[in-house]
Each structure stands twice: as C-alpha cells, then as structure tokens.
Amino acid sequence: KAGVTQTPRYLIKTRGQQVTLSCSPISGHRSVSWYQQTPGQGLQFLFEYFSETQRNKGNFPGRFSGRQFSNSRSEMNVSTLELGDSALYLCASSDSLLGNEQFFGPGTRLTVL
Amino acid sequence: EDKVVQSPLSLVVHEGDTVTLNCSYEVTNFRSLLWYKQEKKAPTFLFMLTSSGIEKKSGRLSSILDKKELSSILNITATQTGDSAIYLCAASPTGNQFYFGTGTSLTVIP
Numbered sequence: 001k002a003g004v005t006q007t008p009r010y011l012i013k014t015r016g017q018q019v020t021l022s023c024s025p026i027s028g029h030r031s032v033s034w035y036q037q038t039p040g041q042g043l044q045f046l047f048e049y050f051s052e053t054q055r056n057k058g059n060f061p062g063r064f065s066g067r068q069f070s071n072s073r074s075e076m077n078v079s080t081l082e083l084g085d086s087a088l089y090l091c092a093s094s095d096s097l098l099g100n101e102q103f104f105g106p107g108t109r110l111t112v113l
Numbered sequence: 114e115d116k117v118v119q120s121p122l123s124l125v126v127h128e129g130d131t132v133t134l135n136c137s138y139e140v141t142n143f144r145s146l147l148w149y150k151q152e153k154k155a156p157t158f159l160f161m162l163t164s165s166g167i168e169k170k171s172g173r174l175s176s177i178l179d180k181k182e183l184s185s186i187l188n189i190t191a192t193q194t195g196d197s198a199i200y201l202c203a204a205s206p207t208g209n210q211f212y213f214g215t216g217t218s219l220t221v222i223p
Contacts, residue, residue, distance in 0.1 A: 004155075031208075031209050033209050033210075033211075035213075041215070042201075042213050042214065042215035042216060043156075043201065043203070043213035044213070045210055045211060045212065045213075048208065048209050048210060050209075055208060055209075055210075056207070056208060056209070056210035058210070090155060090156075092209075094209055096209075097208050097209065098144070098145075098208070100145070100161060101147065101158045101161055102147075102158070102209060102211070103158070104149075104155035104156050104157075105155055106154060106155050107154075107155060
C-alpha cells in the first residue's frame with residue numbers, strides 16, 4: 001500500500017497570503033488528522049476529518065480550516081499568514097476512530113517571510 | 114487542560130546502554146497512549162497502550178502504561194546508533210485527537 005502523501009513538500013509565502021496544503025491518506029483510511037510541528041511547541045493537533053466531517057478541532061484560530069473530500073483526501077487552508085505559522089504541517093491517516101495507530105505523511109514545510 | 118509531558122528533554126548515551134524515557138499525561142477520559150520515533154522525517158509508530166493492553170514489547174524496545182500514575186515509560190536496551198531519534202509520546206482523550214509531548218531527543222554515541 002502506498003503511504004500517506006502530502007503536497008507540496010515545501011512552500012514559501014509572505015505575510016498576509018493564504019496557503020492550501022493537500023493530504024492523500026492510505027487507501028482505505030477514512031480518518032485524516034492534521035498537526036502543526038514547531039521546535040518550541042512540538043506537535044499540536046489542528047483537526048480531524050472523517051467521512052467529510054470535522055470530528056475534532058484543536059485550539060487554533062479560525063484562520064486555520066480544512067475539509068475532506070469523498071475520496072478521503074483532505075486539504076488544509078491557512079489564511080492571512082503570520083510569521084508564527086512557519087512550521088512543518090503533518091497529516092496522519094487512520095482506519096479507525098478509536099485512537100489507534102496513525103500513519104504520518106512526510107509533511108509540508110511552510111516558511112512565512 | 115489536557116497535556117502530555119516527556120522527560121528528559123534530551124539524552125546522550127553510549128552504544129549498548131539501556132535507556133528509559135518517561136511520559137506523563139493529564140488527559141480527560143483517557144483512551145490510549147502512543148509512542149512514535151521521529152528521525153529526519155515523519156514520525157513512525159512504535160507502540161499503542163490502552164487500559165486493556167498496558168505492556169508491549171518489540172525486540173529491544175518495550176513500553177509500560179501505569180494507569181494509576183498516569184504515566185508511561187519506553188525502554189530501549191542495548192542501544193544502537195540507529196536508535197538516535199526524537200521519541201514522541203501522545204495521549205488520546207477521544208477518537209483520533211492526540212495530545213503530543215515535545216519529545217525526548219536521544220543520541221547514541223558509538
């Protein structure tokens with residue numbers, strides 16, 4: 001089975017712009033979670049989607065949003081970028097809703113200038 | 114506030130040593146605790162521990178969940194340079210929403 005894929009792998013944006021990141025889960029996995037990883041804060045949960053519905057949401061401002069399509073692919077959008085949004089954004093997929101193993105993608109490295 | 118704390122923040126050992134990494138959690142309605150290994154790429158899954166499965170072992174790695182103390186340990190015996198990585202602990206209160214610790218950076222010197 002192919003693993004979780006994320007595109008693009010690297011992005012450079014300027015403050016105020018918006019960005020869309022994409023995640024394709026492992027085939028058959030319907031749960032997709034997004035995380036932000038920074039050196040100071042570690043991995044922080046953004047949100048989780050299952051069957052096109054957001055099931056859980058972390059403590060991030062409304063500038064961070066996401067969606068999931070019928071094929072389970074998910075996108076994450078960040079509007080009005082700030083310098084502090086520079087981070088590695090990781091997507092993880094799971095075949096379960098029960099807090100079981102999540103498989104992570106390689107991440108998208110976002111740099112905001 | 115739900116949180117996960119790992120200790121130590123970093124560790125340097127020699128090959129062959131045994132290490133113990135700690136993870137404590139305060140998570141409402143705790144369901145599961147996961148350990149991951151992260152090298153210069155995405156985290157890779159090591160173990161999942163739940164109330165019904167509090168001890169796991171795979172080769173030189175083993176992990177125990179202490180439900181009373183709200184903590185878990187990850188043991189690595191006979192360490193090798195390939196064990197050098199950041200080890201992450203994550204606890205879930207519900208479904209697939211995980212709270213991660215900031216990780217323990219392990220460096221194994223030949």
